Amino acid sequence: MAHEVLAAVLQVRYATLQVLLWRRALDPHVGRWSLPGGRLRPDEDVETSIRRQLAEKVDVRQLSHVEQLAVFSAPDRVPGPRVVATAFLGLVPSDVDPEVPEDTRWHPVDDLPRTAFDHRDIVLRARDRLRSKLSYTNVGFALAPREFTISALRELYSAALGYKVDATNLQRVLSRRGLLSPTGHTAPPGRSGGRPAALFSFPGKGIQVTDPFAVFRPPPKRR
Amino acid sequence: MAHEVLAAVLQVRYATLQVLLWRRALDPHVGRWSLPGGRLRPDEDVETSIRRQLAEKVDVRQLSHVEQLAVFSAPDRVPGPRVVATAFLGLVPSDVDPEVPEDTRWHPVDDLPRTAFDHRDIVLRARDRLRSKLSYTNVGFALAPREFTISALRELYSAALGYKVDATNLQRVLSRRGLLSPTGHTAPPGRSGGRPAALFSFPGKGIQVTDPFAVFRPPPKRR
Numbered sequence: 001m002a003h004e005v006l007a008a009v010l011q012v013r014y015a016t017l018q019v020l021l022w023r024r025a026l027d028p029h030v031g032r033w034s035l036p037g038g039r040l041r042p043d044e045d046v047e048t049s050i051r052r053q054l055a056e057k058v059d060v061r062q063l064s065h066v067e068q069l070a071v072f073s074a075p076d077r078v079p080g081p082r083v084v085a086t087a088f089l090g091l092v093p094s095d096v097d098p099e100v101p102e103d104t105r106w107h108p109v110d111d112l113p114r115t116a117f118d119h120r121d122i123v124l125r126a127r128d129r130l131r132s133k134l135s136y137t138n139v140g141f142a143l144a145p146r147e148f149t150i151s152a153l154r155e156l157y158s159a160a161l162g163y164k165v166d167a168t169n170l171q172r173v174l175s176r177r178g179l180l181s182p183t184g185h186t187a188p189p190g191r192s193g194g195r196p197a198a199l200f201s202f203p204g205k206g207i208q209v210t211d212p213f214a215v216f217r218p219p220p221k222r223r
Numbered sequence: 224m225a226h227e228v229l230a231a232v233l234q235v236r237y238a239t240l241q242v243l244l245w246r247r248a249l250d251p252h253v254g255r256w257s258l259p260g261g262r263l264r265p266d267e268d269v270e271t272s273i274r275r276q277l278a279e280k281v282d283v284r285q286l287s288h289v290e291q292l293a294v295f296s297a298p299d300r301v302p303g304p305r306v307v308a309t310a311f312l313g314l315v316p317s318d319v320d321p322e323v324p325e326d327t328r329w330h331p332v333d334d335l336p337r338t339a340f341d342h343r344d345i346v347l348r349a350r351d352r353l354r355s356k357l358s359y360t361n362v363g364f365a366l367a368p369r370e371f372t373i374s375a376l377r378e379l380y381s382a383a384l385g386y387k388v389d390a391t392n393l394q395r396v397l398s399r400r401g402l403l404s405p406t407g408h409t410a411p412p413g414r415s416g417g418r419p420a421a422l423f424s425f426p427g428k429g430i431q432v433t434d435p436f437a438v439f440r441p442p443p444k445r446r
Contacts, residue, residue, distance in 0.1 A: 001263070003224050003296075003307050040224070042305065045296040068293050071309045073226075073268040082265065084226050084307075086294045132432050136359040209355050 002083045005050040006037035006119070008069070008126030009060055009090040010109065012143055012159040017130075018106040019123050020058060021115070025103065028079045029116035033107065035123070036060075037085075046086045054090065060098045065091040065142035065207060069125055077118050085118075089126040094156055095145035110162070131161055137209050138179050141202035149187050149197040179203065225306045228273040229260035229342070231292070231349030232283055232313040233332065235366055235382040240353075241329040242346050243281060244338070248326065251302045252339035256330065258346070259283075260308075269309045277313065283321045288314040288365035288430060292349055300341045308341075312349040317379055318368035333385070354384055360432050361402050364425035372410050372420040402426065 009020040021033035036058045040049050047066065054060045069087040077083070092098065107113055109127045112120055133139040134157065143156050153174075154167040174180045181203045186196035232243040244256035259281045263272050270289065277283045292310040300306070315321065330336055332350045335343055356362040357380065366379050377390040397403045404426045409419035 001224065001226050001265075003226065040296070040307070042224075043298055045298065046294050046307075070291050071269050071294055073263070073309070075266055075268065084263070084269075086296070135432065209358065 002081065003040040003046075004037055004083050004085045005040055005046050005053065005088065006035040006072075006085050006122060007050050007054055007066070007088040007090045008035055008123045009054065009058075009063070009092060010126060010130060010160075011092040011096075011106065012094045012156050013106055015155055015159050016108045017110070017127065017159050017162070019109050019112075019126070020060065020100065020104060021107055021113070021119075022058070022101070022104040024116055031114075032116040033105075033113045033119070034116040035087075035119045036104075040086075047088075050086075050088045050090075058098070058100050058104055060090070060092065060100075062092060062096045062098060063090045064093050064205070065089075065139060067129075067207070069122070069129055072118055072122060074118065085122075087122045087125070089129050091130070091139070091142035093145055094143060133207070134160060137207050138177070138202065138204070139207050140174070140179070141205060142207070144202065147183050147185065147199040147201050149199060151197060153200070225304065226263040226269075227260055227306050227308045228263055228269050228276065228311065229258040229295075229308050229345060230273050230277055230289070230311040230313045231258055231346045232277065232281075232286070232315060233349060233353060233383075234315040234319075234329065235317045235379050236329055238378055238382050239331045240333070240350065240382050240385070242332050242335075242349070243283065243323065243327060244330055244336070244342075245281070245324070245327040247339055254337075255339040256328075256336045256342070257339040258310075258342045259327075263309075270311075273309075273311050273313075281321070281323050281327055283313070283315065283323075285315060285319045285321060286313045287316050288312075288362060290352075290430070292345065292352055295341050295345060297341065308345075310345045310348070312352050314353070314362070314365035316368055317366060356430070357383060360430055361400070361425065361427070362430050363397070363402070364427070365430070367425065370406050370408060370422040370424050372422060374420060376423070 011018055024030050024032050024034055036054055038053050067089050069089045072085045072087055109123055150167050150171050154165055154170055157165045179202055180200045183199045183201050185199040187199055189196050234241055247253050247255050247257055259277055261276050290312050292312045295308045295310055332346055373390050373394050377388055377393055380388045380393060402425055403423045406422045406424050408422040410422055412419050
């Protein structure tokens with residue numbers, strides 16, 4: 001039984017959550033769009049393998065976060081001999097524009113072209129995982145550039161979550177979780193002028209559950 | 224490349240989080256303790272496979288929750304030909320006592336015997352997943368009996384999380400999340416007498432992220 005690794009690499013581009021797909025030049029499923037990845041080699045584990053294959057095939061070396069999503073193992077998921085897939089979620093910060101081969105394009109996750117095999121299910125699973133994790137982890141760091149204004153961050157969160165997020169509330173929640181560090185810099189004013197906006201950064205890289213178990217600690221004393 | 228499925232089945236027993244392990248009668252790793260599971264068959268996906276194998280080998284049919292944990296794929300994780308494993312987390316409610324074969328025992332996750340292969344890593348990953356999920360999902364339902372007192376629930380959460388949870392705070396948090404339904408029944412008083420304690424239940428089965436994205440909605444108006 002063969003084993004492959006696949007990645008749904010997501011990035012917010014043009015205020016839309018997008019996924020990287022390549023177009024199949026050969027059968028099976030010629031012309032359909034598929035996720036980057038390929039066979040697991042004898043000398044590598046699944047994470048080493050997906051990082052190697054992303055680097056080789058689509059020149060995505062600037063992944064800010066990679067995590068296992070799920071195993072896709074329906075016996076008939078691909079034609080021919082059986083292949084079990086370990087699927088990954090990968091994230092790319094919004095200020096990077098990886099060079100990708102001719103056959104490769106970004107597509108909005110909510111408006112996918114015709115995809116190969118079970119790759120659509122994998123993309124939607126990746127999208128849902130990202131959305132869940134935005135609510136209970138610091139994974140937003142992996143979508144954002146190193147420095148950002150609150151207004152830019154609001155656009156990123158809105159695109160990823162699929163609904164308009166309130167900027168004031170976003171700032172309040174992230175600050176309370178200790179996830180926003182003022183950098184002391186300001187962004188140049190936009191076309192419309194106005195006063196320069198403060199720039200922030202995320203204090204750490206590396207995903208963690210924010211506020212873990214705090215809900216089960218005694219509430220803070222009232223003043 | 225062969226593929227196997229393994230499950231870390233957890234249950235709170237005697238106020239301690241425990242995992243079900245069986246003792247290997249043959250080499251490799253004879254005498255060590257291992258997770259239930261086995262080879263993936265050609266006609267089944269990984270979830271069907273783990274449920275079949277748990278039912279066949281350890282008579283655990285009363286799983287309240289099963290989820291994929293991760294793929295364990297280090298090339299040398301088992302001696303001999305390569306085997307990639309999909310590991311699962313399984314949960315059993317505290318009021319069930321599954322009949323298990325002679326070679327099978329429950330062991331405290333924080334005091335494991337000598338385990339085979341990478342099974343210790345899998346158990347610890349399962350424990351950590353459960354602990355995280357108790358903080359941001361309703362997964363507590365899968366550890367608890369159908370009806371319970373707050374004091375019994377506090378014991379379950381404390382055992383699973385590995386630290387003493389405050390009963391009043393637990394009730395407050397779970398109620399706020401809409402996760403506690405009073406059943407209208409009371410428990411018979413304990414040995415020490417006292418007034419009968421109210422019984423509660425969890426309103427739904429099936430895991431969900433509680434309070435999803437609520438943090439990014441506008442805050443409720445102050446009165």
